[in-house]
Amino acid sequence: MLQKKICMVGAFATGKTSLVARYVQGIYSDKYQTTVGVKIDKKVVTVAGQELNLILWDIHGEDEFQKIRMSYLRGSAAYILVVDGTRRDTLGTVFQLQAKVEDTIGKVPFITIFNKYDLSQDWEVGEEDLEELSQRQWTYCMGSARTGLGVEECFTKLAQMML
Amino acid sequence: MLNLPQPIVTFLCSTVVRDRFPAYLQVTKNGDLLSYGGACDRYGLNPLQLHQSIDDQIFFLAGLLPLQEAAMHIPFLQLEDDIIAEVHLFAEEQHDWVVFFDATSENEEHVLIQQKVNDLSLLRRKQARSLGHIIQSETVAENILDIRPAGEQKSLSILVIKCCNIEGLDDKTATSNPLKILDAYLSAISPSILDEGGLVHQNIGNSIVAVFGVLPSTRSSSMQAIDASVRILQLFEERQPPIGPSAQCALVVTTGMVTIGLLQVGFGKTLTVMGQPMDVAVNLNEHSIGGTLIIDKLTFDGLDQRQKSFRPASLAGSFMTESLCLYSYHPLQ
Numbered sequence: 001m002l003q004k005k006i007c008m009v010g011a012f013a014t015g016k017t018s019l020v021a022r023y024v025q026g027i028y029s030d031k032y033q034t035t036v037g038v039k040i041d042k043k044v045v046t047v048a049g050q051e052l053n054l055i056l057w058d059i060h061g062e063d064e065f066q067k068i069r070m071s072y073l074r075g076s077a078a079y080i081l082v083v084d085g086t087r088r089d090t091l092g093t094v095f096q097l098q099a100k101v102e103d104t105i106g107k108v109p110f111i112t113i114f115n116k117y118d119l120s121q122d123w124e125v126g127e128e129d130l131e132e133l134s135q136r137q138w139t140y141c142m143g144s145a146r147t148g149l150g151v152e153e154c155f156t157k158l159a160q161m162m163l
Numbered sequence: 164m165l166n167l168p169q170p171i172v173t174f175l176c177s178t179v180v181r182d183r184f185p186a187y188l189q190v191t192k193n194g195d196l197l198s199y200g201g202a203c204d205r206y207g208l209n210p211l212q213l214h215q216s217i218d219d220q221i222f223f224l225a226g227l228l229p230l231q232e233a234a235m236h237i238p239f240l241q242l243e244d245d246i247i248a249e250v251h252l253f254a255e256e257q258h259d260w261v262v263f264f265d266a267t268s269e270n271e272e273h274v275l276i277q278q279k280v281n282d283l284s285l286l287r288r289k290q291a292r293s294l295g296h297i298i299q300s301e302t303v304a305e306n307i308l309d310i311r312p313a314g315e316q317k318s319l320s321i322l323v324i325k326c327c328n329i330e331g332l333d334d335k336t337a338t339s340n341p342l343k344i345l346d347a348y349l350s351a352i353s354p355s356i357l358d359e360g361g362l363v364h365q366n367i368g369n370s371i372v373a374v375f376g377v378l379p380s381t382r383s384s385s386m387q388a389i390d391a392s393v394r395i396l397q398l399f400e401e402r403q404p405p406i407g408p409s410a411q412c413a414l415v416v417t418t419g420m421v422t423i424g425l426l427q428v429g430f431g432k433t434l435t436v437m438g439q440p441m442d443v444a445v446n447l448n449e450h451s452i453g454g455t456l457i458i459d460k461l462t463f464d465g466l467d468q469r470q471k472s473f474r475p476a477s478l479a480g481s482f483m484t485e486s487l488c489l490y491s492y493h494p495l496q
Contacts, residue, residue, distance in 0.1 A: 003218060005226045012281050034281045036273045037239025037247065040223040055222045064403075065280060071235050075226015087288065089350060096404050 001044070004162055005055045006155075007073050009101060010082035011093035012061030015115040018145035019082065020058045023155050028146050035060045038072060047159040054159065062093055070104040078109040078162050080154070085114040085142070088124035109161035112140040113154045118147050183249075188261040190217045192229045197258060206248050206263050224261065230254040239270045287358065314424025314435075319376040320384035320462060321440050322361065323415045323448040324352060324395060326369045330407040345369060347405035352395055352412075359391035364436055370448065374436055377423065385458075385465025388416045392456050392492070399454075411453025417444040418461040443487070450478050456492035463490050471495060 008016040017035050021027050024043045039058040044051060057076070062068050073079065079101060081094040094112060101110075112133060114125055133140050141157065143150030167175075186201035186208060196217045203209055211220055218225040223242065227235070234253040241247050249266035252259060326332075331344045352371060353363055360382070361375045373391065376384030392414045399412050421438030443459065451457050463473060476491035 003222065003225045013285055032282075032285075034274060034278045036270055036277050037241065038237060039241040042222055053222070055225055057223075060277075061281075063281065063284065066277065069237075071232070072237070074231065074235075077226075092347060092350075092405070 001051050001053050003053045003055055004077040004159070005057060005075050006158065007057040007059055007076050007079040007101075008082060009059060009068065009073075009079055009094070009097050010061060011084070011087070011090040012063045012066070014061060014082040014084040014087075014090050015145045016061065016080075016082045017058050019080075019113065019115060019143070019151055019154075020056050022145045022148055022151045024056065026148075028148075030146070036066070043155075045156070045159055047156065048163055050163065052159060052162075054155070062097060068097065068100075070100055073101055073105050076105055076108060078111075078158050080158060081110060081112040083112060083114050083125065084116055085125045086116050086119050086122040088126075088129070091125060091129055109158060110138075111154055111158045111161070112138055113143045113150070114140065115143050115145055117142040117149055118144040183264040183266075186263040188217065188221070190224075190228050190259045190261065192257065192259070194218055194228055196220065201263070202265075203263075205265065206246060207242050208263075227252065228259050228261075230259050239266055239273065287354070290357075311424070314422055316420050317376065317423050318384065318419065319374050319421050319423065319436065319440070320388035320416055320418040320465075321421075321436070321444040322356070322373040322375065322388045322392060323444045324371045324373070324392075325413045325448050325451070326352075327411045327413060327453040328407075328409040329369065330409060332369060344405070348410070351398060351405055355391050355394040355398065359387045359394070361387060361391055362434070364434060367445075372441075372445070374423075374434075377434075383465040385416070385418050385462045386467065386469065388418075388462065389456075389458070389466060389469055392416060393494075396454075396456060396492070413448060413451040413453050414456040415444050415448040415451055416456070416458040416462045417441075417447070418459065418465055447478060447487075447489075458490050458492070460488040460490075463488075 008020060010016055012034065013032060017039065018028060020041050024041045035058060037060055041056040041058065043054045043056065045054060057072060059068055059072055060066050081098055083094055084090045098110070130140070139157065139161070141150050141154045143154055145151060184202035184205050186203045186206060187199060188196060189198040191197050194216050195214050196211060197213065199211050203211065208221060217228060223240065230252055234251065237250040239247050240250050245267070246265065247267045247270040249264040251262045326348050329344060329348060332341050349366060349371060356363055356373045359375070360378050360380045361373045362377050364372045364374045375387040380387060395412060395414065399406055399410060402408065417440040419438065419440035421436050421440055423436050426433055426435040447457055457476060457478060458473065463470060472492055472495050473490035474493055476489045478489060
């Protein structure tokens with residue numbers, strides 16, 4: 001079976017761990033628990049008739065104290081940039097991180113997910129932000145680890161991009 | 164190697180190594196498991212089959228071996244539910260080695276601290292956002308800011324921050340979207356103001372005007388403004404994104420009585436600050452140069468031991484300099 005390493009990358013508290021938990025185990029907790037270091041998970045999926053073993057690296061969020069070690073991304077077949085749609089500055093963080101990741105592992109498929117889409121009253125990401133992503137030709141989707149909206153689709157889309 | 168006496172070596176082996184449940188894997192450059200040992204079970208590294216692909220047996224190693232560099236360190240890696248491993252990978256000519264230590268208790272300590280830091284960051288953001296909403300609401304603003312509707316005299320500190328040499332904003336380097344660059348700078352600076360209890364009063368071009376003393380605080384407005392200024396200077400020194408390689412900031416703080424009120428502008432009310440300290444701060448800032456922090460005498464008088472970091476100064480080009488007693492910031496080594 002083909003193994004594909006996928007890294008979750010983004011600012012702290014954007015919901016990387018929750019997205020993985022929703023995708024792999026189908027569960028969600030409202031309690032925010034920070035990730036220190038790396039959590040590894042896996043999920044076997046079938047895409048276009050091919051079985052894939054997705055190895056998910058849930059890497060701690062980037063903040064002023066914890067910087068993401070780019071060596072963690074070595075061997076990645078793809079990565080997911082996670083933005084908290086209720087904190088527009090987390091989009092700036094993924095712009096910076098994406099450049100660093102590409103410097104480290106080169107051009108591999110990636111997708112941006114705007115998490116917490118269920119919190120529409122607090123939504124900060126605007127049309128012009130999405131326009132910028134389109135100009136950069138980034139693939140993106142809206143999602144919610146809480147409701148499950150868009151999560152499966154996001155991972156499936158990325159898996160398709162890897163094949 | 165270190166010329167340590169045997170009792171020390173024994174002690175280190177028993178406490179630093181044995182009690183941390185070491186385990187190891189030896190992997191060929193082709194990616195096959197050559198040998199293993201130690202507390203592999205503890206990390207869920209079982210069953211292991213020699214001379215078989217390591218990627219198929221230990222999935223987190225997929226893509227990492229053979230090592231591209233001499234060594235790699237993962238301080239905290241969660242494989243099993245409750246066990247966190249510290250993982251060292253290092254290369255030899257013929258093989259790669261992977262060494263595991265139990266780092267569960269160290270991880271717990273880190274998580275406690277990091278959780279607190281992240282919670283506070285989120286709280287700070289939420290408060291700043293709430294405050295922004297509150298100020299837009301006239302009635303609540305009057306209550307929270309404790310400002311009489313007709314305006315009043317109040318002693319405040321004014322901080323003016325001018326961003327200079329920003330790549331992409333200058334005439335020579337102007338990009339298609341300079342506002343976006345400016346927005347990134349202002350967003351990076353604002354938390355330092357909010358954290359010290361200040362309010363971002365307005366943005367004028369590439370300058371920010373902040374006021375201190377409007378919101379209740381146990382510190383003097385001078386000290387709040389200086390602490391915010393020092394943090395902003397550090398921000399520019401550290402050059403973390405979005406602060407560019409040539410960007411600088413010029414800061415001026417003045418203190419004194421101003422008239423503060425909520426002025427009807429169009430359909431809403433905005434916080435208005437008028438008076439000599441505001442005029443002086445803006446004028447001085449126009450003539451100050453990047454990387455400096457200039458303060459007036461009243462601000463200086465309102466400081467505690469922070470006074471030691473300031474020396475008398477003058478500012479060329481400003482008509483106000485002669486009549487004002489100014490100080491510039493020189494951090495103590």
